[in-house]
Amino acid sequence: MSDLSDLYEELIRDHSKKPRNYRVIEHPTREVEGYNPLCGDRYTVYVTMNGDRIEDIAFQGEGCAISKSSASLMTQALKGKTIAEAEKLFHAFHDLITSTPDKDVNTDDLGKLAVFSGVRKFPVRAKCATLAWHTLHSAIEGKGEPVSTE
Amino acid sequence: MPASFDTTRTAAVAFDVDRIREDFPALHQRVNGAPLVYLDNAATSQKPRAVIDRMAAYYATENSNVHRGVHTLSQRATDAYEAGRELVQGFINAQHAHEIIFTRGTTESINLVAATFGRSRVRAGDNIVISTLEHHSNIVPWQFVCEERGAALRVVPVSDAGVLDFEAYTRLLDERTKIVAISHVSNALGTINPVHAMIEAAHRRGIPVLLDSAQAAPHAELDVQELDVDFCAFSGHKMMGPTGIGVLYGKEALLDAMPPYQGGGDMIDSVSFSKTTYNTLPHKFEAGTPHIAGVIGLGAAIAYLETIGMDAIAAYEHELLTYATERLADIDGIRFVGTAPEKAAVVSFLIGAIHPYDTGSVLDRLGIAVRTGHHCTQPLMDRFRVAATARAAFAFYNTREEINALVRGIYKVKEILG
Numbered sequence: 001m002s003d004l005s006d007l008y009e010e011l012i013r014d015h016s017k018k019p020r021n022y023r024v025i026e027h028p029t030r031e032v033e034g035y036n037p038l039c040g041d042r043y044t045v046y047v048t049m050n051g052d053r054i055e056d057i058a059f060q061g062e063g064c065a066i067s068k069s070s071a072s073l074m075t076q077a078l079k080g081k082t083i084a085e086a087e088k089l090f091h092a093f094h095d096l097i098t099s100t101p102d103k104d105v106n107t108d109d110l111g112k113l114a115v116f117s118g119v120r121k122f123p124v125r126a127k128c129a130t131l132a133w134h135t136l137h138s139a140i141e142g143k144g145e146p147v148s149t150e
Numbered sequence: 151m152p153a154s155f156d157t158t159r160t161a162a163v164a165f166d167v168d169r170i171r172e173d174f175p176a177l178h179q180r181v182n183g184a185p186l187v188y189l190d191n192a193a194t195s196q197k198p199r200a201v202i203d204r205m206a207a208y209y210a211t212e213n214s215n216v217h218r219g220v221h222t223l224s225q226r227a228t229d230a231y232e233a234g235r236e237l238v239q240g241f242i243n244a245q246h247a248h249e250i251i252f253t254r255g256t257t258e259s260i261n262l263v264a265a266t267f268g269r270s271r272v273r274a275g276d277n278i279v280i281s282t283l284e285h286h287s288n289i290v291p292w293q294f295v296c297e298e299r300g301a302a303l304r305v306v307p308v309s310d311a312g313v314l315d316f317e318a319y320t321r322l323l324d325e326r327t328k329i330v331a332i333s334h335v336s337n338a339l340g341t342i343n344p345v346h347a348m349i350e351a352a353h354r355r356g357i358p359v360l361l362d363s364a365q366a367a368p369h370a371e372l373d374v375q376e377l378d379v380d381f382c383a384f385s386g387h388k389m390m391g392p393t394g395i396g397v398l399y400g401k402e403a404l405l406d407a408m409p410p411y412q413g414g415g416d417m418i419d420s421v422s423f424s425k426t427t428y429n430t431l432p433h434k435f436e437a438g439t440p441h442i443a444g445v446i447g448l449g450a451a452i453a454y455l456e457t458i459g460m461d462a463i464a465a466y467e468h469e470l471l472t473y474a475t476e477r478l479a480d481i482d483g484i485r486f487v488g489t490a491p492e493k494a495a496v497v498s499f500l501i502g503a504i505h506p507y508d509t510g511s512v513l514d515r516l517g518i519a520v521r522t523g524h525h526c527t528q529p530l531m532d533r534f535r536v537a538a539t540a541r542a543a544f545a546f547y548n549t550r551e552e553i554n555a556l557v558r559g560i561y562k563v564k565e566i567l568g
Contacts, residue, residue: 008508008566064508
């Protein structure tokens, strides 16, 4: 049961019920849809760039508590970051989520995003936590193609 | 109303579920610290000791290839394999054992009919009738045929309760309909379709019918002659048998007229580089070394089911469905997806705005296994405007206490995520 409180931490529950930056950006620099065909989670991530800096970032869509809170916390973490900083954070987050629960991962750079370390005990939920991130990754790489986590 | 799913009957003698549970080793374990409550039976059932032991004994003492050698072990394996076919024949009351074709499962059975009967009969401008309730395995093989031949796929709609629109069905049938392919029981909602009346309506126009009975065969008596069905597909692993083995029943005249499916050993009569002739039924459709242990295991599963009795199983599972529906309906915010009056023991549901994956993860930590997702029925989920549901699907080894555990689990889900 303590595993459950690791997965559904207070911060995660808060962001899933009241997602931040949950809106459409009217004329974004990039707009990409992410979809998990297994569970039907679907989000659109909007990014406005100023040079190589993320000036504004928002998302909308439907999915589980893990995917929605992850998207919400991602937008908070990335606003004002450069592409290089965003990429670094993406890799750090991805490394955390895909590591084994017993591994001691340094989460100093992740800030609030470290709250998702409990997902490691639920490997089938890793794709929920990373869906928005994969979508953003595609958006800033400029592929503009819908992302599927399958 | 098929006698097989006559839910008004009750078991003649008290159903001894505690004794039955002793037969299933997998049920007696703890998962995440709690006793396992296995409610994912529409995906696959657990296996009784009789099946596990029979397959082990085959590999330990009888293992050999079938229909090949003159040696004793090969004869033993062949006898055991063909005895499995006769057990299936008896289980579904087929007229002939050679009307039983072994496949890898329901999916392969449907693909076999689509690729042979479908491709040899369907022409441009023809149509194939399916329903909104179908599993992807009874949609995609027909889409292949329709795309290749320039034919149309016609889809029977369902009501908000998940009941098939029979009037619409009869209107969709016409002189260009080459086959009706329909689920016997919906895997996602549990709806039992009026298959007797559907087969009659199709036959009045001379149209053959394929039943996807994957969710019907494990739960009630199945009589292909009484139904007068032309093709019937089901899987071993959902009816207490092993994975990787399934059945296609087909009427002899139809199977005889169909071209072969796969080429290879066992399916031939004689081979030369100028001309190959094909073997007789059922071997014409069983190219290569079959899943011998699977057939033997399926035979053991059928023998096991028959000792309990399919009528007793249907009656007990209906009691479980009634109890579960009543208990779950008391939970504030629960929404049932699929409320047909005639249902197998399947409950598909949503709790408020909580995503089914979150529901499934919390229940899993309490040792409760339910299915979450679209259940390989995306068009049906679209029909109900949901991305996914949580599904509890019961078997005859489930108990009221397990349903109580599910209800307690859902309250925990609401506490954490509501």
